[in-house]
Amino acid sequence: xxxxxxxxTIALPKGTLYQESVKLLGLAGLxxxxxxxxxxxxxxxxAEDVVRFIxxxxxxxxxxxxxxxxxxxxxxKDTIVEQHKDVYELLDLQFGGCRFVVAxxxxxxxxxxxxxxxxxxxxxxxxxxxxxxxxGMQMEIIKLHGNIELAPIVGLAEMIVDLVSTGRTLRENxxxxxxxxxxxxxxxxxxxxxHRLKNERINPLVERLRQVVExxxxxxxx
Numbered sequence: 001x002x003x004x005x006x007x008x009t010i011a012l013p014k015g016t017l018y019q020e021s022v023k024l025l026g027l028a029g030l031x032x033x034x035x036x037x038x039x040x041x042x043x044x045x046x047a048e049d050v051v052r053f054i055x056x057x058x059x060x061x062x063x064x065x066x067x068x069x070x071x072x073x074x075x076x077k078d079t080i081v082e083q084h085k086d087v088y089e090l091l092d093l094q095f096g097g098c099r100f101v102v103a104x105x106x107x108x109x110x111x112x113x114x115x116x117x118x119x120x121x122x123x124x125x126x127x128x129x130x131x132x133x134x135x136g137m138q139m140e141i142i143k144l145h146g147n148i149e150l151a152p153i154v155g156l157a158e159m160i161v162d163l164v165s166t167g168r169t170l171r172e173n174x175x176x177x178x179x180x181x182x183x184x185x186x187x188x189x190x191x192x193x194x195h196r197l198k199n200e201r202i203n204p205l206v207e208r209l210r211q212v213v214e215x216x217x218x219x220x221x222x
Contacts, residue, residue, distance in 0.1 A: 008051045008201050011070035013058035017096045017186055021074045024093060028208040062087055062189065071194035072202065078163060078184040082124045088195050090206050091188040094213050098165040100127060100181035105152050106174045113137070118158040121151030128161040131181045149173035 012021050012035070026032040031046045035053050044053045054070055061073040062085035073087075076096060080089065102112065102120075112135060119140045122128045132139045142157050149169060151157040161181055164170060170177065188209060195202055 006050055006201070008049075008072070008198065008205075009054060009070045010051060011054045011056055011061045011064045011073035011075075013061060013074055013076075013186075014055055015058060017058065017074065017076070018055075020095045021093075021186070024074075024095070024209065024212060027212045028205060030205075059083075065189050065191050068191045068193060071191050071198055072205075073189045074186055075189060076184050077187050078124065078127065078182065080187060080189065081130075081182065081184075082126050084126060086192065087189040088192050089187050090190050090195075090202075091209055091213070093186045093188055093209070094216070096186040097184070098163050099183045100124065100131075100161060101164055101170075101177035102131075102159055102161055102179040102181060103170050103175040103177045104159045106176050109176050109178055112179045115139075115159055119156070120159050120161055121148045121157035122161040123148060124161060124163070127182060131161070149175060 010025070012018060022032045022035055030049050030051060034046065035044050035055075042055045044055070045051070046053070054064060056064060058075055058079055061070070061075040062079060062083045064070040065073040065087045066085040074093065076098075078098070078100065080087070104115070116137045117139070119142055120128055120132070121142045121144050123144060123146070125141045125143045128139070128141050142151070144151065148160045148162055151160055152175065153173065160175065163184070164177070167177070188206065190202060
């Protein structure tokens with residue numbers, strides 16, 4: 001049996017960030033053969049690296065890491081900011097880039113201050129609230145779980161705060177960005193206790209990841 005202090009548990013995000021996460025860990029020297037294709041298994045081991053991989057929803061990763069069920073996790077900055085969990089952010093992995101914008105219906109574009117004291121629909125109330133507070137604006141934040149583009153169309157809210165990568169969904173729903181809120185990329189996060197107790201395992205991996213990211217960034221592959 002491997003001692004708990006030796007085993008490193010890494011939480012990987014299901015979905016769009018999965019393949020890039022696996023690729024990056026492989027480039028950093030971990031054996032990722034068994035996890036290249038996400039199957040039904042949610043728990044996978046690399047015996048030679050003494051690493052266990054947990055495959056879970058991106059929004060659950062900060063919780064696994066905060067409570068120590070995972071030592072490390074790969075997750076978007078947007079999730080970290082929105083959830084405000086007590087985790088240690090180690091590294092910007094510089095992939096999975098997207099941005100948050102404030103968007104309003106076409107034809108209603110005007111400066112942001114004009115919209116003070118109106119309603120905003122979003123899946124990310126904390127991010128929206130902090131942004132508008134910094135602007136000195138008092139908004140009514142309405143939390144929705146999906147299809148927030150619908151909110152201005154049916155009169156539920158005057159504007160939305162949402163995550164965009166290409167902007168296509170906004171265009172299809174005749175919405176126009178009027179302000180940038182936050183840029184997000186994938187980050188490496190650590191459990192605070194693990195970072196201290198397993199530093200001999202974590203620090204070399206972080207350094208290898210840092211080198212891989214810098215190399216990729218230098219050669220423009222991200």
